[in-house]
Structure formats: structure tokens, C-alpha cells
Amino acid sequence: MDAKSRVCVRQAFYSVSVSLIGRSVQIALSAHEVTITYHDKTVATHERLLHLGGLLLGARSLP
16 A cells, blocks of 8 residues: 555556545455455445556445
């Protein structure tokens, strides 16, 4: 998690809530989706980007 509220997964960036800046999150990666969890709770789900350096802002679902 970086200072801009993003996680980097396979050289693509995905946004996460600013409340998690500086914390460690867990990443689950499938062929089509990236799921980000914190303390076993899903905090963001994104469509997986397949190109290097991609940036996806705004999660599809935030509980």
C-alpha cells in the first residue's frame, strides 16, 4: 500500500481506501479479478488489468 492509497499487483495499480494507507493488505488474484482484504474482510474488488503500468481507480465494491 503506497502513500497514494494504491496497491501494486504485477506492475498494475489498484485503489484502496485511504484509511488503509501504511497498512498491510492481502491480495487474491484470479484471471479476471483482484480482491483486496484487510483482517479477513474484503475492502476492494477490481477487474484485473492485464497490461503493465495500468492504473484502476475506484473499487467495484467497497463494503
